[in-house]
Amino acid sequence: MRVLGIEGTAWAASAAVHDTEAGDTRIFTDAYLPESGGIHPREAAEHMRGAIPTQVATALDYARETTPENRPSDDPPVDAVAFSRGPGLGPCLRIVATAARTVAQRLDVPLVGVNHMLAHLEIGRASAGFDSPVCLNASGANAHLLGYHGGRYRMLGETMDTGVGNAIDKFTRHLDWSHPGGPKVEAAAEDGAYVDLPYVVTGMEFSFSGIMSAAKQAVDDGVPVEDVCFSLQEHVFGMLTEVAERALSLTGSDELVLGGGVGQNARLREMLAEMCDQRGASFHAPEPRFLRDNAGMIAVLGARMAAAGDTVAVEESAVRPNWRPNDVPVTWRDGEDVSRAATPREGPTQRGAEATVSLGERVVKRREAKSYRHPDLDARLRRERTRAEARLLHDARKLGVSTPVVHDVDQREATITMERVGASDLAGRLDPDLVATVGRHLATLHGAGVVHGDPTTRNVRVPDATGRALGGGSERTWLVDFGLGYHSDDVEDYAMDCHVFEGSVVGTADDPAPLVDAFEAAYRETGDPSVVEQLRDIEGRGRYQ
Numbered sequence: 001m002r003v004l005g006i007e008g009t010a011w012a013a014s015a016a017v018h019d020t021e022a023g024d025t026r027i028f029t030d031a032y033l034p035e036s037g038g039i040h041p042r043e044a045a046e047h048m049r050g051a052i053p054t055q056v057a058t059a060l061d062y063a064r065e066t067t068p069e070n071r072p073s074d075d076p077p078v079d080a081v082a083f084s085r086g087p088g089l090g091p092c093l094r095i096v097a098t099a100a101r102t103v104a105q106r107l108d109v110p111l112v113g114v115n116h117m118l119a120h121l122e123i124g125r126a127s128a129g130f131d132s133p134v135c136l137n138a139s140g141a142n143a144h145l146l147g148y149h150g151g152r153y154r155m156l157g158e159t160m161d162t163g164v165g166n167a168i169d170k171f172t173r174h175l176d177w178s179h180p181g182g183p184k185v186e187a188a189a190e191d192g193a194y195v196d197l198p199y200v201v202t203g204m205e206f207s208f209s210g211i212m213s214a215a216k217q218a219v220d221d222g223v224p225v226e227d228v229c230f231s232l233q234e235h236v237f238g239m240l241t242e243v244a245e246r247a248l249s250l251t252g253s254d255e256l257v258l259g260g261g262v263g264q265n266a267r268l269r270e271m272l273a274e275m276c277d278q279r280g281a282s283f284h285a286p287e288p289r290f291l292r293d294n295a296g297m298i299a300v301l302g303a304r305m306a307a308a309g310d311t312v313a314v315e316e317s318a319v320r321p322n323w324r325p326n327d328v329p330v331t332w333r334d335g336e337d338v339s340r341a342a343t344p345r346e347g348p349t350q351r352g353a354e355a356t357v358s359l360g361e362r363v364v365k366r367r368e369a370k371s372y373r374h375p376d377l378d379a380r381l382r383r384e385r386t387r388a389e390a391r392l393l394h395d396a397r398k399l400g401v402s403t404p405v406v407h408d409v410d411q412r413e414a415t416i417t418m419e420r421v422g423a424s425d426l427a428g429r430l431d432p433d434l435v436a437t438v439g440r441h442l443a444t445l446h447g448a449g450v451v452h453g454d455p456t457t458r459n460v461r462v463p464d465a466t467g468r469a470l471g472g473g474s475e476r477t478w479l480v481d482f483g484l485g486y487h488s489d490d491v492e493d494y495a496m497d498c499h500v501f502e503g504s505v506v507g508t509a510d511d512p513a514p515l516v517d518a519f520e521a522a523y524r525e526t527g528d529p530s531v532v533e534q535l536r537d538i539e540g541r542g543r544y545q
């Protein structure tokens with residue numbers, strides 16, 4: 001099959017021809033470069049209006065010139081037209097869609113509406129040959145982790161404010177550097193030294209606004225720009241690598257694939273590769289022409305969708321500027337069996353995302369040094385988290401929330417020795433009654449101003465099916481891993497805790513709805529119902545500016 005792809009969600013006016021038999025993809029792109037500031041939606045649309053028809057014509061000429069000899073001469077040069085249907089800037093998307101409809105009708109071939117974010121990750125998954133990777137999209141307007149489960153890509157974690165590229169670009173606008181800023185920060189970082197900046201991770205969610213304000217302030221305060229650029233990369237990419245590792249740990253996957261324009265950054269790729277190497281996982285990033293926005297990825301996924309019969313009638317092909325990748329029915333992977341054990345069998349040593357935990361009569365949790373992180377940042381995080389964990393395990397216990405008793409803390413070695421509790425993780429026994437206990441635990445913590453910070457299903461210990469468990473406590477489920485926890489009186493922080501827990505359920509359970517209901521009902525009963533309202537607000541919030 002030969003497919004014409006058209007891309008134009010923001011800056012790349014791009015057309016491509018993908019030939020499935022030859023395995024060949026040719027991309028033609030005309031980039032929009034703002035004269036000043038960032039991407040202006042109106043200017044970008046003007047660029048698309050002029051450049052899309054030219055790129056499409058060039059790609060179609062190429063398709064005609066390279067028509068295989070065995071193809072009947074009255075066949076059209078391509079068998080389908082695929083276009084970026086969303087997410088992206090509305091005015092740009094509409095120009096792309098109009099062009100795609102026109103060509104499809106003229107050639108009398110089917111039209112395929114592709115989700116741009118899934119195209120970013122499927123292109124790497126295809127070239128790696130991975131079945132069930134965790135997918136990290138690090139692009140301009142987005143930053144999220146996806147995993148395929150039960151016929152859909154599930155959202156495992158995402159930015160709570162801006163996309164990662166846009167965050168960096170906003171920082172460089174403060175310096176009056178021209179767009180795009182990412183490559184310039186990468187170049188400047190080469191001569192930089194480390195300074196501390198905020199580092200914000202909650203479970204697999206993260207946010208960039210605090211670190212970006214601090215970076216701008218640091219420059220205004222006279223910290224050398226190259227030091228700020230270096231440190232910005234160390235923090236931002238360290239955060240992305242950490243959440244990617246947590247997603248691998250939660251899903252039990254041992255494959256990671258990278259997508260998106262920020263993936264062109266060598267330091268980010270180096271960190272991800274090193275993290276995977278240390279976990280014994282495989283890492284893949286496609287070549288740069290497939291990482292930044294390009295029509296090749298649209299044509300490649302478009303071909304798979306067309307082969308699955310996933311085409312769209314012209315009159316139903318309206319664009320979707322806010323189309324979330326987890327809302328896309330994944331028709332092209334039907335029948336693939338990629339199920340895997342949610343929980344590896346419990347051996348003498350457990351490996352979380354951060355720590356190695358040896359399970360003897362007592363449990364020794366050691367936060368190992370992470371070589372992908374800058375040593376100063378690594379030392380700071382291990383120290384802070386060990387201290388927070390020991391203190392909050394104790395605080396939670398005093399509130400009546402079951403947690404393991406802490407026997408010993410060694411801050412220099414980043415080691416905690418504690419009581420062994422439960423028989424397995426909740427991840428391996430997702431059951432509404434057990435999930436409800438987490439609702440009660442979190443409501444109690446929040447009622448006393450304590451935020452867990454990482455309440456995933458891997459951080460709840462439960463008895464086995466016969467009720468057998470180690471450790472005491474009235475609820476018979478225990479919260480562990482308070483390393484990202486803190487004290488707060490902000491309802492938003494409590495709702496984020498709930499969001500992280502629900503995210504870990506929705507990302508991994510076959511049938512999440514009854515579990516989420518059980519969690520929320522229990523939370524409402526014990527705690528402040530306005531937290532659940534705030535949770536709805538978080539879910540409905542527009543992200544990715």
Ligand SMILES: C[C@@H](O)[C@H](NC(=O)OP(=O)(O)OC[C@H]1O[C@@H](n2cnc3c(N)ncnc32)[C@H](O)[C@@H]1O)C(=O)O
Pocket residue numbers: 009010011087088089116117120138139140141142163164165166168169180181182183186260261262263264265266291292293
């Ligand atoms: C919806 C769609 O329009 C959007 N596309 C997009 O953001 O373009 P993309 O090509 O994936 O990424 C562009 C971003 O990638 C950053 N970038 C490019 N090279 C970089 C580098 N070497 N280091 C860091 N960032 C880099 C740029 O600064 C810019 O913010 C998206 O995928 O989110």
Ligand SMILES: Nc1ncnc2c1ncn2[C@@H]1O[C@H](COP(=O)(O)OP(=O)(O)OP(=O)(O)O)[C@@H](O)[C@H]1O
Pocket residue numbers: 246249350351352353354355356357359363365404418419420421422424425454456458459461480481483
């Ligand atoms: N006190 C305990 N008793 C029994 N098992 C425990 C205990 N503490 C931790 N574990 C087990 O070890 C695993 C890893 O521990 P923990 O979550 O604290 O590490 P981590 O590396 O910080 O994990 P994360 O991936 O959540 O960041 C847990 O999922 C749990 O199965």
Ligand SMILES: [Fe+2]
Pocket residue numbers: 116120139140260261292293
């Ligand atoms: Fe993109």
